[in-house]
Amino acid sequence: MLTKEGCQTRQTRLRDELSSAGIDAIALVHPLEIYYFTGVLLPESFPAPPAVFWFEADGNSWLAAHTDEGDPLVDESVTYEWSIGGTVNSYLRTQLGELVVDRLQAKNTKAGRVGYQREFMGKLLADHIEKGLGGAPEWVDVDEMLNQMQEVKDDDELALMRKAVQIDLAAYDAAQQAISPGVNELEVLGAAQQAAHLAAGEKVFHDGDYQCGQLGGFARDRKIEEGELYIIDAWITYRGYWSDLCRTFSVGEPTELQESIYNHLSAFHDRIGDYLQPGKDSRDCAKAMDAYIREHPALAEAGLGHHGGHTIGLRAHQMPDVNPTRGGIFRVGNVVSIEPGSYIPDARAGVRLENMYLITESGPENLSVYPMEIRCRS
Amino acid sequence: MLTKEGCQTRQTRLRDELSSAGIDAIALVHPLEIYYFTGVLLPESFPAPPAVFWFEADGNSWLAAHTDEGDPLVDESVTYEWSIGGTVNSYLRTQLGELVVDRLQAKNTKAGRVGYQREFMGKLLADHIEKGLGGAPEWVDVDEMLNQMQEVKDDDELALMRKAVQIDLAAYDAAQQAISPGVNELEVLGAAQQAAHLAAGEKVFHDGDYQCGQLGGFARDRKIEEGELYIIDAWITYRGYWSDLCRTFSVGEPTELQESIYNHLSAFHDRIGDYLQPGKDSRDCAKAMDAYIREHPALAEAGLGHHGGHTIGLRAHQMPDVNPTRGGIFRVGNVVSIEPGSYIPDARAGVRLENMYLITESGPENLSVYPMEIRCRS
Numbered sequence: 001m002l003t004k005e006g007c008q009t010r011q012t013r014l015r016d017e018l019s020s021a022g023i024d025a026i027a028l029v030h031p032l033e034i035y036y037f038t039g040v041l042l043p044e045s046f047p048a049p050p051a052v053f054w055f056e057a058d059g060n061s062w063l064a065a066h067t068d069e070g071d072p073l074v075d076e077s078v079t080y081e082w083s084i085g086g087t088v089n090s091y092l093r094t095q096l097g098e099l100v101v102d103r104l105q106a107k108n109t110k111a112g113r114v115g116y117q118r119e120f121m122g123k124l125l126a127d128h129i130e131k132g133l134g135g136a137p138e139w140v141d142v143d144e145m146l147n148q149m150q151e152v153k154d155d156d157e158l159a160l161m162r163k164a165v166q167i168d169l170a171a172y173d174a175a176q177q178a179i180s181p182g183v184n185e186l187e188v189l190g191a192a193q194q195a196a197h198l199a200a201g202e203k204v205f206h207d208g209d210y211q212c213g214q215l216g217g218f219a220r221d222r223k224i225e226e227g228e229l230y231i232i233d234a235w236i237t238y239r240g241y242w243s244d245l246c247r248t249f250s251v252g253e254p255t256e257l258q259e260s261i262y263n264h265l266s267a268f269h270d271r272i273g274d275y276l277q278p279g280k281d282s283r284d285c286a287k288a289m290d291a292y293i294r295e296h297p298a299l300a301e302a303g304l305g306h307h308g309g310h311t312i313g314l315r316a317h318q319m320p321d322v323n324p325t326r327g328g329i330f331r332v333g334n335v336v337s338i339e340p341g342s343y344i345p346d347a348r349a350g351v352r353l354e355n356m357y358l359i360t361e362s363g364p365e366n367l368s369v370y371p372m373e374i375r376c377r378s
Numbered sequence: 379m380l381t382k383e384g385c386q387t388r389q390t391r392l393r394d395e396l397s398s399a400g401i402d403a404i405a406l407v408h409p410l411e412i413y414y415f416t417g418v419l420l421p422e423s424f425p426a427p428p429a430v431f432w433f434e435a436d437g438n439s440w441l442a443a444h445t446d447e448g449d450p451l452v453d454e455s456v457t458y459e460w461s462i463g464g465t466v467n468s469y470l471r472t473q474l475g476e477l478v479v480d481r482l483q484a485k486n487t488k489a490g491r492v493g494y495q496r497e498f499m500g501k502l503l504a505d506h507i508e509k510g511l512g513g514a515p516e517w518v519d520v521d522e523m524l525n526q527m528q529e530v531k532d533d534d535e536l537a538l539m540r541k542a543v544q545i546d547l548a549a550y551d552a553a554q555q556a557i558s559p560g561v562n563e564l565e566v567l568g569a570a571q572q573a574a575h576l577a578a579g580e581k582v583f584h585d586g587d588y589q590c591g592q593l594g595g596f597a598r599d600r601k602i603e604e605g606e607l608y609i610i611d612a613w614i615t616y617r618g619y620w621s622d623l624c625r626t627f628s629v630g631e632p633t634e635l636q637e638s639i640y641n642h643l644s645a646f647h648d649r650i651g652d653y654l655q656p657g658k659d660s661r662d663c664a665k666a667m668d669a670y671i672r673e674h675p676a677l678a679e680a681g682l683g684h685h686g687g688h689t690i691g692l693r694a695h696q697m698p699d700v701n702p703t704r705g706g707i708f709r710v711g712n713v714v715s716i717e718p719g720s721y722i723p724d725a726r727a728g729v730r731l732e733n734m735y736l737i738t739e740s741g742p743e744n745l746s747v748y749p750m751e752i753r754c755r756s
Contacts, residue, residue: 045423046694085685087699090525093497116501119471123504123517124496147468186575202601203585209583219420221579222651235424307463316424321465
């Protein structure tokens with residue numbers, strides 16, 4: 001999990017941000033941001049119990065949630081009743097809201113300017129915060145502030161991402177062993193998922209593009225065919241952090257065309273040090289990738305079939321992305337996926353090869369060292 | 379998926395509810411309720427694109443979402459731009475909100491009383507709706523109205539739940555084959571997940587309690603041991619609908635105590651027809667279950683270890699539940715899980731056996747016909 005030290009560092013950084021923006025307190029509601037600052041990862045899906053992390057620029061912090069387990073880095077935790085006998089209560093947000101009113105009133109909380117997650121704040125909770133404060137504060141959108149903070153990874157975040165990548169690579173080992181003409185795409189996915197759990201030492205989310213002979217899409221109830229290329233764009237989340245990688249495998253012996261496309265796209269990763277440097281513009285990388293791909297005669301028309309990559313962390317896609325028309329300046333501590341991909345029917349259906357790189361002072365570190373070989377190792 | 383006919387029936391029912399409550403229009407935001415009425419199931423997780431279904435008691439309906447695929451049962455669909463080149467945009471709710479303002483203004487929409495999902499409505503979207511309407515409406519909480527509607531299942535819902543149950547049972551077949559002393563709990567989970575995908579003919583969510591020798595909890599990186607009981611409380615969601623079942627297996631030959639507890643709990647399902655009748659109170663079922671369990675000398679102290687069950691559908695837990703202190707009156711069309719369970723250390727660690735039943739005019743129909751046998755079939 002994220003460490004106490006990491007959370008403390010981030011809270012200090014947050015306090016500085018709030019002070020300089022003249023914000024009295026912040027109310028965070030998304031489980032991922034609550035995790036980022038307190039170290040407690042609350043479930044995002046069933047039963048998706050709501051929570052709020054209240055953090056004052058010049059004072060106390062508390063977490064209101066369905067549980068106080070996990071030792072959150074806050075001054076105090078308060079809880080609401082989330083179930084009876086194991087049956088999840090129907091109106092959890094209503095209960096949370098009432099708890100928040102009590103909390104704000106008990107502390108006699110004053111806050112004129114309150115930072116909030118504009119994208120995620122519920123109307124119900126906002127109404128309760130206003131009631132607890134005795135009137136509507138000036139609500140200040142902090143989404144961009146949080147996004148900016150999260151672009152640069154701390155050491156405890158990187159440790160989790162490194163582990164997520166290793167789990168993803170173990171899934172590739174299993175997928176390669178499963179790939180053979182006549183095998184169902186769902187079997188390949190299932191084999192990779194099982195391997196991912198074992199590599200993680202706990203159950204993890206693993207999914208991604210598992211359609212054979214297609215450029216993307218989820219696994220289907222369909223047998224893979226000799227002569228197809230199998231693009232597996234595989235995702236893991238491990239303790240809140242994402243890995244997103246892609247490899248392409250031939251089902252049986254590849255054709256000359258398939259192999260030459262593979263080798264061409266693979267070689268882009270050899271020159272990535274030219275682009276993944278602090279201070280460089282991610283858009284330039286996307287443009288260079290497209291131009292490079294078109295140097296292959298068979299790909300001159302197709303070019304780069306999508307974005308060239310994206311930053312990643314608590315969410316699969318963060319900014320800056322690696323698009324010709326949108327991006328930004330790379331900074332030390334960004335983790336960037338780079339994914340040259342190009343698709344033509346003659347190649348049944350194309351190749352995509354994605355690594356994740358950490359931007360350092362001296363250039364990119366490849367977090368996903370793993371062979372680029374078109375033929376499956378069995 | 380849910381059918382057009384089913385959605386039409388539900389929309390008619392919703393229109394009647396709104397009219398009788400004097401509500402002019404309703405704004406639904408949760409993907410599950412949008413699915414329930416329009417037939418389009420939008421992803422709840424990555425990238426969890428937000429949407430709103432606007433439905434007027436006496437007029438038009440429209441869906442604002444990231445896509446117009448899936449042929450939603452609405453008069454019109456409008457979309458926002460959710461990605462560039464595949465990178466998910468950061469501020470999807472902001473985009474949705476602006477689209478909603480445009481839509482309400484373009485239609486010159488008037489609505490004095492607007493029904494909304496109090497638990498799920500975002501502050502951002504509510505603010506945009508107020509802007510689009512040219513002023514704040516009277517917001518009317520419709521959560522309980524929706525919950526009441528969803529307690530009684532339509533035929534298209536039941537068809538999906540029946541399929542979900544069959545997938546869950548296929549997972550049990552695979553789990554039984556995997557269970558053997560020395561096998562990792564994560565391997566058992568992975569084998570069941572793979573089988574679930576194949577039985578579904580598509581990837582499905584499958585998880586649940588997979589700890590051996592414990593009464594619950596997610597699979598661990600731990601080898602199962604001869605002499606333990608393996609309680610597998612297995613969940614599936616298939617096209618939005620849940621299955622939630624439980625079986626218990628002995629790792630190796632069960633002890634006399636384990637077998638007698640198993641047989642005692644299993645036999646409660648033989649008398650369930652006494653309780654699962656329209657008009658009966660679910661609390662009585664829970665109380666009877668607890669009293670029955672205590673008739674076993676080894677369980678006289680432990681009794682029922684949790685709720686006796688719950689209704690289920692679009693969400694894992696719906697009301698009424700089967701608790702001694704909370705519940706309600708069963709109606710035709712409820713789907714109810716019944717899960718006698720009791721846990722004592724001497725049994726390493728106990729037994730839980732859960733079926734799902736449909737309440738009909740003439741009593742319960744067991745949706746999850748599957749052997750109750752403590753020994754694994756290999």
